[in-house]
Amino acid sequence: MFRKSVLEGDRRAKALTLGAMCFALFMAMLDNTVVNVALPRIQSSLGSGVSGLQWIVDAYTLLFASLMLSGGTLGDMYGRKRAFMSGLAVFTLGSLSCGLAPSIQALIVGRGVQGVGAALLLPGTLSILTNTFPDPEERAQAIGIWAGVSALALAAGPVLGGVLVDSLGWQSVFFLNVPVGVVALFVATRFVRESANPEGRRIDLPGQLLGIAALGSLTYALIEGNAQGWRSPLIVTLLAVAASCGLTFLAVERRSSSPMLQLHFFGQRTFSAAISVAYLVSFGMFGIFFFMSLYFQDVKGYSAVGAGIRFVPQTGAIIVVAPLAGRLAGRIGSRWPMAVGLLMAGSGLLLLERTTPSTPYSQLWWIFTVMGVGMGLTMTPMTAAVMSSVPAARAGMASATTNTSREIGGVFGIALLGAIVTGRLTAVLPARLAAIGVPVAARARIVAAATHGAMRSLGSPPGVNPVALRQAVGGAYVTGMHVALVLAGLALLAGSAVAATFVRPAARPTGQPEELAVVAA
Numbered sequence: 001m002f003r004k005s006v007l008e009g010d011r012r013a014k015a016l017t018l019g020a021m022c023f024a025l026f027m028a029m030l031d032n033t034v035v036n037v038a039l040p041r042i043q044s045s046l047g048s049g050v051s052g053l054q055w056i057v058d059a060y061t062l063l064f065a066s067l068m069l070s071g072g073t074l075g076d077m078y079g080r081k082r083a084f085m086s087g088l089a090v091f092t093l094g095s096l097s098c099g100l101a102p103s104i105q106a107l108i109v110g111r112g113v114q115g116v117g118a119a120l121l122l123p124g125t126l127s128i129l130t131n132t133f134p135d136p137e138e139r140a141q142a143i144g145i146w147a148g149v150s151a152l153a154l155a156a157g158p159v160l161g162g163v164l165v166d167s168l169g170w171q172s173v174f175f176l177n178v179p180v181g182v183v184a185l186f187v188a189t190r191f192v193r194e195s196a197n198p199e200g201r202r203i204d205l206p207g208q209l210l211g212i213a214a215l216g217s218l219t220y221a222l223i224e225g226n227a228q229g230w231r232s233p234l235i236v237t238l239l240a241v242a243a244s245c246g247l248t249f250l251a252v253e254r255r256s257s258s259p260m261l262q263l264h265f266f267g268q269r270t271f272s273a274a275i276s277v278a279y280l281v282s283f284g285m286f287g288i289f290f291f292m293s294l295y296f297q298d299v300k301g302y303s304a305v306g307a308g309i310r311f312v313p314q315t316g317a318i319i320v321v322a323p324l325a326g327r328l329a330g331r332i333g334s335r336w337p338m339a340v341g342l343l344m345a346g347s348g349l350l351l352l353e354r355t356t357p358s359t360p361y362s363q364l365w366w367i368f369t370v371m372g373v374g375m376g377l378t379m380t381p382m383t384a385a386v387m388s389s390v391p392a393a394r395a396g397m398a399s400a401t402t403n404t405s406r407e408i409g410g411v412f413g414i415a416l417l418g419a420i421v422t423g424r425l426t427a428v429l430p431a432r433l434a435a436i437g438v439p440v441a442a443r444a445r446i447v448a449a450a451t452h453g454a455m456r457s458l459g460s461p462p463g464v465n466p467v468a469l470r471q472a473v474g475g476a477y478v479t480g481m482h483v484a485l486v487l488a489g490l491a492l493l494a495g496s497a498v499a500a501t502f503v504r505p506a507a508r509p510t511g512q513p514e515e516l517a518v519v520a521a
Contacts, residue, residue: 013191014132014133014138014142016187016190016191017128017129017132017187017188017191017192017193018129018132018142018145018146019187020184020187020188020191020192021084021125021128021129021146022125022145022146022149023180023183023184023187024084024088024091024121024122024125024181024184025122025125025146025149025153026149026153026180027091027095027153027177027180027181027184028064028091028117028118028121028122028153029149029153030153030156030157030160031060031095031114031118031157031177034157034158034160034161034164034173035056035057035060035111035157035161035173036057036157036158036161036289036290036293037157037158037161037162037165037293037297037304037307037308038161038164038165038170038173038304039053039056039290039293039294040293040294040297040298040304041165041169041170041304042056042104042107042170045170046101046103046104046107047104052104052108053290053294054223054290054414054415054418055108055111055223056104056107056108056111057111057286057290057410057414058219058223058411058414058415059108059109059111059112059115060111060112060114060115060118061115061286061407061410061411061414062112062115062215062216062219062407062411063112063115063116063119064115064118064119064122064407065119065215065404065407065408065410065411066119066208066211066212066215066216067115067116067119067120067208067212068118068119068122068123068400068403068404068407069260069261069400069401069404070119070203070204070208070260071083071087071119071120071121071122071123071124071400072123072124072127072400073202073203073204073260074120074203075120075123075124075127076127077202077203079194079195080124080127080128080131080194080195081124081128081188081192081193081194081195082194083120083121083123083124084120084121084124084125084128084188084192085185085188085189086120086121087116087117087118087119087120087121087122087124088117088120088121088181088184088185088188089117089181089185090113090116090117090120091113091114091117091118091120091121091177091181092117092177092178092181092182092185093113093117094110094111094112094113094114094115094116094117095110095114095174095175095176095177095178095181096174096175096178097109097110097113098110098111098114098171098174099171099172099174099175099178100171110174122403123400125146126146127195128192128193128195129142129146131193131195132192132193156315158289158293158307158308158311158315159308159309159311159312159315160308161173161304161308162303162304162305162306162307162308162309163304163305163308164176165304165305166303166304166305167305202258204252204253204256204258204259204260206252206256207249207252207253207256207259207260207261208260210245210246210248210249210252211245211249211260213241213242213245214241214242214245214246214249215242215408215411217238217239217241217242217245218238218239218242218246218412218415219411219412219415220238221235221238221239221242222412222415222416222418222419223415223418223419225419250263261401262401265389265390265401268389268390269502269503269504270385270386270388270389270502270503270504271385271386271389271390272502273385273498273499273501273502273503274334274338274382274383274385274386274389274402274499274503275386275401275402275405276405276495276498277338277342277378277382277495277498277499278382278383278386278402278405278406278409279405279406279408279409280342280409280491280492280494280495280498281342281345281375281378281379281382281406281409281492281495282405282406282407282408282409282410282413283409283410283412283413283416283488283491284345284346284349284413284488284489284491284492285345285375285413285488285492286409286410286413286414287410287413287414287416287417287418287484287488288349288352288417288484288485288488289311290414290417290418291417291418291421291481291484292311292352292481293307294477295355295477295478295481296310298474298477299357299474299477299478300357310361310364310365310368311368313365313366313368313369313372314368314369314371314372314375315372316372317368317369317371317372317373317375317376318372318375318376318379319376320376321372321373321375321376321377322376322379322380323380324376325337325341325376325377325378325379325380325381326380326381326384328377328381329380329381329384329385330384333503333504334381334382334384334385334388334499334503335385335499335500335503335504336500337377337378337381338377338378338381338382338385338495338496338499338503339496339497339499339500339503340374340377340496341373341374341375341376341377341378341381341496342374342378342492342493342495342496342499343374343492343493343496344370344371344373344374344377345370345371345374345375345378345492346374346489346490346491346492346493346495346496347370347374347489347493348367348368348370348371348374348489349371349485349486349488349489349492350485350486350489350490351367351370352364352367352485353482353485353486353489355478355481355482355485356475356478357471357474357475357478374492382402383402385503386401386402389504413488416487417484417487417488420480420483420484420487421477421480421481421483421484422480423480424476424479424480424483425476425477425479425480426447428476428479428480429446429447429472429473429476430443430447432472432473432475432476433446433447433469433472435472436464436465436468436469436472437464438461438464438469439461442461442464446469446473
């Protein structure tokens with residue numbers, strides 16, 4: 001009887017630990033996409049240009065990406081439970097500050113705090129599960145659930161965000177995290193066991209500082225280049241700082257005895273190819289989530305819920321296909337699922353280039369479905385390819401490197417594609433305004449309002465048809481979006497070629513624990 005009671009208690013503790021890890025993971029991954037559908041409402045509430053909206057997204061992903069590798073090291077050194085709970089507390093407080101933010105600047109700071117918390121908690125979720133479930137079969141099941149929650153969070157973001165924004169306001173997408181975080185903290189305090197592996201590990205402070213400087217400088221330059229001028233001393237200096245810090249980072253990591261980034265693994269072609277694919281996927285898809293959310297709401301006039309629903313074919317396809325792709329990769333290897341998936345997703349982005357302000361959704365849903373199937377085919381095999389190309393003892397590093405590459409791709413996708421969309425909008429809109437008779441004195445005001453995202457609330461000058469004005473502004477935005485779609489599509493097609501050329505056919509080397517192959521993106 002006593003043994004039965006102990007076993008039941010152990011199972012309960014394991015289940016609650018799994019629940020706490022999945023709750024925290026869901027929050028961290030959800031905040032990559034849930035904010036996108038809230039952006040137009042944030043614009044009208046706090047006032048912001050497109051660059052401000054980019055910072056709302058990128059402040060989170062930039063710090064998330066920059067600190068994630070160090071977050072895993074801190075957990076190994078000082079305790080994974082301690083690092084996880086610290087990150088969860090920081091993330092929860094950051095979410096509360098975002099919901100209470102009185103200005104766009106305060107919201108951006110709150111998003112940065114969220115990113116710091118996510119970088120601490122995310123690496124610990126997988127490490128804690130590995131220690132909680134020592135039995136290989138149980139561990140595989142737990143990691144499979146973990147992987148499914150990660151994919152579900154990314155896919156559900158637009159729909160859940162739309163429902164929350166329309167029913168409770170944009171603040172609700174942040175306030176949602178607060179009770180979830182409190183519950184996860186309570187459960188983790190009581191049931192999660194501490195573990196650590198400090199041997200030979202230390203914080204790579206020079207590498208960390210150089211990485212933040214390089215990523216931050218380049219991101220700022222890309223986001224603010226249109227407003228400041230690409231030849232302005234500030235932007236030129238930032239680009240130079242990004243280049244020099246990036247090169248110095250590589251030199252430091254090559255010589256470090258405990259590097260933040262294990263550069264020698266990039267000599268393995270499957271590892272390098274899969275990490276490159278992770279970057280390209282997020283570069284293309286994070287940016288398009290951002291701009292299609294604005295298109296559906298600001299150009300088409302859908303509500304936040306309506307915009308989120310338009311993403312359902314894509315997100316639903318990802319949820320259905322991703323688990324099947326993991327099994328397929330286990331049988332035939334990761335190369336062809338990745339190559340075909342990226343080909344489908346990239347082709348879908350190029351097909352969206354035909355979108356106009358008047359395109360009915362009936363002509364778009366099937367393209368989103370194709371893109372979703374492609375993404376589902378890509379994500380799990382991509383991570384399996386990374387995991388299969390490194391020793392099992394380095395699985396944590398490989399997972400962190402994959403997630404870091406994805407987050408950096410998302411940062412640069414939104415920053416670079418945003419610069420292209422804004423620059424194109426500014427370039428073509430004055431001529432379109434002149435064509436419909438907008439007076440010269442009013443054109444600069446309308447261009448400024450449009451680049452600040454106020455497409456829904458543009459005031460029409462006397463004698464100018466309001467419908468024609470909205471069509472001119474919407475058409476100019478879509479012209480810029482077309483360029484971004486083509487660039488994003490070409491990035492994914494390049495990823496397809498990389499996968500087909502460099503990813504080895506074998507799913508994983510002999511002796512590699514099977515559960516590592518199911519870790520999803």
